[in-house]
Amino acid sequence: MRNFTTTLHKKKPWAKALLSIGGGASNSSAFAAIAANPSLRATFIASTINVARNYGFDGLDLDWEFPATQQDMSNLATLFAEWRTAVNKESVTSSRPRRPRLLLSAAVYFASNFFLSSTPRAFPAESINKNLDFVNVMCYDYHGSWDTSATGAHALLYDRTSNISTSYGVGSWISAGVGPRKVVMGLPLYGRTWQLKDPAVHGIGAPAVGVGPGAGGVLTFREIVDFNGRNKATTVYDADTISTYSFAGNAWIGYDGVWSVRGKVQYAKARGLASIAWNS
Template sequence: MASNVVSRQAFITSSIEIARRFDFDGMDLDWEFPQNPEEMHNLGELFVEWRRAIDHEAKTTRRAPLLLTAAVYFSVDFFLDETYRKFPVWSINQNLDWINAMCYDYHGSWDTSRTGAHAALYDPNSNISTNYGLRSWIRAGLLKSKLVMGLPLYGKTWVLKDPNSHEIGSAAVAVGPGDNGVLSYAEIEEFNRKNGAKIEHDMDTVSTYSYAGSVWIGYDDVISTTLKIGFAQGLGIRGYFFWALGSDTSKAWVIED
């Protein structure tokens, strides 16, 4: 769709039409992910043309312009992949209202050999962390007012090799309960309660994990989430979002601003 001006225009026109038909506030693009520098360039061009069309539509209809946002990788560049590429920060600054950085899924079912904090704020052993990712966007020139931090309302599960070794990074042999080793926050609370799980807060990564028998779950709870929000406030970025609200418990969270 993004590879040429004709298909981009068809997509843009239909997206604006649908957003107005259903009285949406705007549109959020979730492209996971552009695979090479050419696709990153096409993404930048898409944003330019999309913003131009949004502004034109707002002017001709005398309505407030639709919002335009995008879900993006936790880091500005794909430093872990064989094909290096970087998001078009210049186009994002000029054309998007903000980006939603997906600061989660750092670890999961693709590596069953050890447990991991899948949304670690810090990682003492690598750059796979929210701290590194958000700061990489800022170093690349993204305006802080355009940057929003993602928070997960789900956890990743593993089966421990040795139930007596249950820290972050402990040896594992398989994914644990849930759909491909994923449990919603509500399901994690239920598991912890029914199994008398031990809950730990790891300050090195600013994350939470629980374990019962050989099952290990890495996630965020009210404590680690509150600390992450404080980090975002200190960094001076626009805000934070949760993925996804349907995974939350019915019990209300209270988070101090």
């Protein structure tokens, strides 16, 4: 990790490195236990700061997927507040000359609230806006292998038929009180695939009978480019949803291509967002 941060710090202009803790395969219950207990919160906070400084990181990111109850969300708000107090104090008292404060961020659900869940809950937007430098909003995985009945644009910007879209999700964060300049819009560097029921019917929402190529119906962007080239796939940019898909035979892939990325970047600029982030 020290080699990683040192390499980034040699870049001109200076590039910053954040250590992300958690992820999709991490133990959500462990995070819940930490956030609920004052002693465990203090231990976690001190440990993360120590690791960040030892390896030269410029900040810390929490990727808790996901708080399961509103009480978890309340505890998360407390964790963020105590974390911010601790990094503020550490930057002032740890050494001379004063070191820049460690940045704090979090990876979060595409919307500020889990409106699709049987357990409705909302992220602590006030605490996030006050204590974090930014949030990485997961604007992808709207559709996938859990629904093989129809193709889906898994990271579409607009959806006229539902609120499952990036525009709705980003808007919900801003409406909840998180400033646009603290919102980073996540984009996927991978696609999700389906097997078409009828190769002649191949639009978004076309009938499907299962996942297509790739492990679990997922292809990296490089694999998509290779697949499209090998199979002479037809590539379609859908201007209504701001998404891209390709098809060849009965294989269908939904992903972000050049034009859909451009559309999303334009949207991010128009909304005054902090940035975009790639997720692989």
